Amino acid sequence: MPLQPRIPRPASTSWQRLSDTPLDDFLRRVDLFAKAVRGGEFVGWTLAIAVAAVLVALFSDAFFAWPAAVRIGWNLVAAAGLLTSAVVLGWRMFGRRYHARTVARLAEDGLHRRDSLLINAVEFRSGLETGSETLRASVVQSADSIVATLPASAVTPPSPAVRATLAGLAAVMAFGIALLIAPRLFATVIPRFLDPLGDHPPFTLLTFAPTVKPDPLHRGKPALVTVEITGPERVEEAVLILRPAGETRAPTERLPMFRQSETTFSGQVARVDVDTEFHIETPRGRSGWFEMKVSQTPLIEEARATLTFPAYTGWKPREQRLDDRGVRGLRGTKCLIAVRSNLVLKEGEIQIFSAEGGTTADVVLPLTPDSGDRQLVRGEVSIETNGRFELVVRSESGHESDVLTGPIVALRDRPPLVAITAPAETLIAVEGWTIPVEIQASDDIGVERIRLFRGVNGWSPSAVTLPHETDQAGVALAKTEFDLGALGAKAGDVIEYYASADDRASGRPQSTDTPTSTIQVISEEEYKDFARQQYQLDELSEEFETFRKELERLAEERQKAAKELEELLRKQAAGDALTDADRERMERLEKQMGDFARDAAELARTLQERAEEMPLYDLEQQYTEELKKLAKELSSQSENAERIAELLKHQQDSSSPKLSEELEDAAEQFLKESGPFDAPTQDQMEQLTDDLQTLQKADALNEQVERLQAVTAEQRQLANRLSELAGKTSLMPDEQARADQFAKEQELLAQELESVRKQLEESAREAEEKLPKMAESARQLVESLDQLAISQEQMSAAQQARDQQGDAAHRHAESAARKLESLMEAAGDAQNSEGLQEGLDGPLRLSQQQVRNTLDQMRRSRRPPGLGQRGQKGGRSPGNSEGESEGGSAGGQSRGGNQGRMRPGQSARRGDSNAQVMGPRTQEAVESSDQSATMQADGKGRFVLPGVTGDTPSAESLTPQSRNGEGLSGTNLRGVPVGYRDAAEAYFRRLSEEKDSK
Structure with missing residues (x-):
């Protein structure tokens, strides 16, 4: 219905006011909503736009690293936008007052009504008196009823x-997700916008971890x-940027930084005096x-101690570094201490504590x-105890x-310390020998006299005073x-001697003597x-085999060179000119000839x-004749080869197409x-x-017979000792203890006898x-x-001794001894030389007597010589013709074959662990090793060629697998099971040789 013109309502008409009606309440709610x-809507879009703008600003700065002016512009734009948004929002929310007619029109538009009902109702409520009362009331009532439920x-x-x-x-x-995804970006960029004029680094994908x-x-x-x-x-x-801390x-x-690895750089700051920031x-x-914090604690840069020694030493003052190693000096030494710090110092102090470890200083020195x-x-x-x-120092600031x-x-x-370094403490020397003596002395102050x-x-x-000199040490x-x-x-x-050394000291000289040494x-x-002990037949054979191998090697070299020479001579005979290939061959041949020579x-x-x-x-006389012959022929071969090498060199330098006649003659010769x-x-x-x-082989047979003699002698001794149990069928505890010891020795002898039997059988089969x-x-x-079943007798004796049957044990032991002694009559036949086919018809050309002498010499080489027992204080004591010690047993002393061998010049181990033997054979071996680069003595008087080493003892393992059940050594190592004696003997021998070699 069209809006009617407003008609003033009479004052007397009673109408309900608009503010009290459902329509007014509805319109007010509509206005607020x-x-x-x-x-x-404004806030939402403004927020979305603002967040987008912030993200754009942040990400753009992360990519483009905006300068401060641009960031300030961004901040101004953001501030203006925020201010405008606030004004607009305030205007929208609070800029217009509530007006019923306007809201009613808005409501009708929103409700799509074309009858202007709400507007007329507002007008009628406001006093418009157009139309009849009934019409107005109807319009108002209709409007109230319509909006009551809307x-x-x-x-x-x-x-x-x-x-x-x-x-x-x-x-x-989106902002939150971006923050979670790239928190470092926001942490880097946001401070740049919040403080655009500050020194904040732009965002980078690099990570810096400095130390x-x-x-x-x-x-x-x-x-x-280092970063x-x-x-x-x-x-x-990379470049290191520094500035004082706090001074922006x-x-x-x-400062430039230098690459250390793919990702690591380092830069050196020459001096840091204050707290410093760097990036x-x-x-x-x-x-x-980042920040470098400088410690204010004074640093001891250098501490030096100047030691002034007591005057009697004659030593010059010495300066040393003072550190945790401390100071050492003679009592009475003055120690001047100087300490430098990196800061200006106010004072310092040094506290001296006693060696007892007290907590209170005995002396405090400023x-x-x-x-x-x-x-x-x-x-x-002062160094006294x-x-x-x-030691501490204090800076001016009190730190x-x-x-x-x-x-x-x-x-x-x-x-002083004094020692006779040569010869050994106990020396055994041959008559007429010259023995050099060397004495070393040292003292903490100095040696005055020797x-x-x-x-x-x-x-x-x-006494005789010896001149001496002092080395650098x-x-x-x-x-x-x-x-x-x-x-x-x-x-x-017997010559006895010792050395004495006096030191240099004030008022109270001191001297020291060496132990007394002897020369027998x-x-x-x-x-x-003695020398035969060091150099037995196996060494001689090994030495000769070494010579043979070297001769075979030289023969191969000569054969190769001879083929080349023959080829050159054939070309010469054919009249062919020398080619470049021939000259290359001559060059190779020259080297071959030189090496061979x-x-x-x-x-x-x-x-x-x-x-x-x-x-x-005796056999060495013929052996050495053969060596002389070989040496002479080798010298001739060397001279010829050397002459050919020289002529070949001249031929290469010559332009002649033919070999010289001199070279031809030398080659043919x-x-x-x-x-x-x-x-x-x-x-x-x-x-x-x-x-x-x-x-x-003959010597091996003799050695086993000697072992049998040794077993016989020891069996006799044991049977005699067991006689103290004869007639006893029960034993007291102390007697049983001795019987157990006898049983153990008897078992060892039984095992030894079995070893001799097996070795003798094997040696016989080989010979x-x-x-x-x-x-x-x-x-x-x-x-x-x-x-004769001697082993059974021995084992029975051992068993009876353990079973307290002393009388039976003695009988069995006595029976075993007698049976062994009966065999000794037959032993002489095995040791004669009749089995050597009436002498040797070979290079040795030994007569039968020489063979016997050689075997006898080898037999005696297994016995200990009478060294160390011949001379007694007060005079001479002649020995027997065999060189054996008085009262010595060849059998009991020689068991073990080569046991007890000593190298030439090494310590003898019978009677004196420091004994040394000196004589022509040992001296020649030593001199030969010094003079010849080709042969060296290997410690046994034997020569070894370069590249051809002697037998080097390897490590021994006393394991069940290493037990030797058959070939047992003749050594009687008490406490070592018989099956392991070979390895044990080798072990101790190797230790002895290693010790002596040092």
Whole structure:
């Protein structure tokens, strides 16, 4: 219905006021809801736009690193936008007052009504009196009834506000997700916008992890800044930017950093005096600011101690570094201490604590500042007793340094040390020998005098002062010699001597004497018996085999060179000119000839030296003749080869197409003279090897017979000792203890006898072809051992002794001893030389008597010589013709074959662990090792060629697998099971040799 003109209502008409009606309440709700929708919509979109703008600003700065002006512009735009939004929102919410007619029109538009009912109702309520009363009342009532149940949202839908709110929330969520995804980006960029004029680094994908060393960092000291830069991009260079801490506008210092690895750079700051901030700058981005904290604790940069020693030492003052190693000095030494710090010092102190470890200092000494250097303090300490010191310094600011502590060692003036370094404490020397004596002495102050005291056969010693010199290590060296010929010393004489050293000290000189050393003089025959122990037939065979191998190697070299020479001579005979290939061949041939000449000369010299050694066995006389012959032929071969090498060199330098006549003659002579590589010489060497092996087999048989003699002697001794149990069928506890010991010894002897039987049988089998008679005698001994059942007697004796049957034990032991003694009559047949086929018809050309002598010499070499027992104080005591000690048993002493061997010049181990033997054979071996580069003595008087090593003892393992059940050593190592004695003996022998070699 069209809106009617307003008709003034009479004042007397009673109408309900608009503010009290449902229509007015509805319109007010519609007005408030519309404002809320408009405000929510504005806020939502404004929030979405603002968040988007913030993200754009942040990400754009992360990518483009905006300068401060752009960031300020962004901030101004953001501030203006926020202000405008606030004004607009305020205007929308509070800028217009409530007007019923306007809201009614809005409501009708929202409700899509075209009858203007709500507007007319508002008008009628406002006093419009157009139309009839009934009509007005009807319109008003209809409007109230219509709006009574309508919500405000029916007029203004909330969807715009909802959409805007969702957009705002979506923007906030996007912001949150971005913050979770890239928190470092927001943490880096946001401070740049909040403080656009501040020094905040732009965002970078690089990560900087710096470390500063040392830690703590002391003032005035350099600092090393190391940074690990990681990220998706490789960094090629880095720069260290520094500024004083807290001074943002202070000038910065730029220092280049150097690459240490793919991701690590380091830069050195020469000196840091104050707290400093730094950051790392790279082409791909820079880091934030980090801080270097400078410690205010004074640092002891250097502490020096100047030691002034007592005047009597004559030593110059010595300066040393003072650290935790402390100071050492003679008692009475003055120690001037100087300590430098990195800060200006006010004072310092050093506390001295006693060696007992008390907590209270015995002495506290001040350290005063130096007048010319404010960073230096000084003080003086006297070294009197052992203890420790604690040193601190204090800076002007009152800060105290770390404690420097160390020991104080007060040394007393010690007596000198003196030793006779050569020869050994106990020396056995041959008549007429010259013995060099070397004495070493040392002292903490200095050696004043060295004297040698000597006496002969118990006479009072006489003293002689020796000149000495001091080496760089402060050791005084004195040398002299004993000329036994000039002294008139004969076999049996004993020379006793010792050395004395005096030191240099004030008021109270000190001296020290060495232990008394002895030189026992022996005859040449006694020396030979000893030397044979060192150099037995197996060493001789091994030595000869070494020579053979070297000759074979030289023969191969000669054969190769001879082929080349023959080829050159054929071309010469055919009249062909020399080609470049021929000259290359001559160059190779020259080297071959030179090498051959050198090796042949060295081997010839070695063979000649060996041939000139004093012979120990009769067979060596013929052996050395063969060596001399070989040496002579090798020398001739060496001279020819050397001459050809020189001529080949001249031929290469010559432009002549033909070989020189001189070279042809030398080549033909070289090819013609084939000794010692010819067949007759090789046959002689084969025969010599065969003869040596034959002698070894004979010696092996003799050795086992000697072992049987040793077992016989010990069985007799044991049977005699068991006689104390004869007639007893029960034993007292102490008697049973002795019986158990007898039983153990009897079992060991039984095992030893079984070992001898097996070894004798095996040696006979190996010697059967070459020595049929000796092998047959040995087999007869084995058969007799089996028939007499001596081992069963021995085991029965042991068992009866353990069962307290003393009388039975004695009977069985006595029976075993008698049976063994009966066999000794047959043992002599096995040791004769009749089985050697009436002498050896080979290079050795030994007569039957020489064979017997050789076997006898080898037999005696297994016995201990009479060394160390011949001379007694007061005079000479002649020995027997065999070189055995008085009362010695050849059988009981010689068990073990080669046991007890000593190297030439090494310590003898019978009677004196420090005994040394000196004589022609040992001396020659030593000199040979010094003079010849080709051969060296291997410690047994045997020569070893370069590249050909002797038998090196390997480590022994005493395991069940290493038990030797058959071939048992003749050594009677008490307490070691018999099956393991071979390995145990080898072990102790190796230890002895290793010790002596050191």
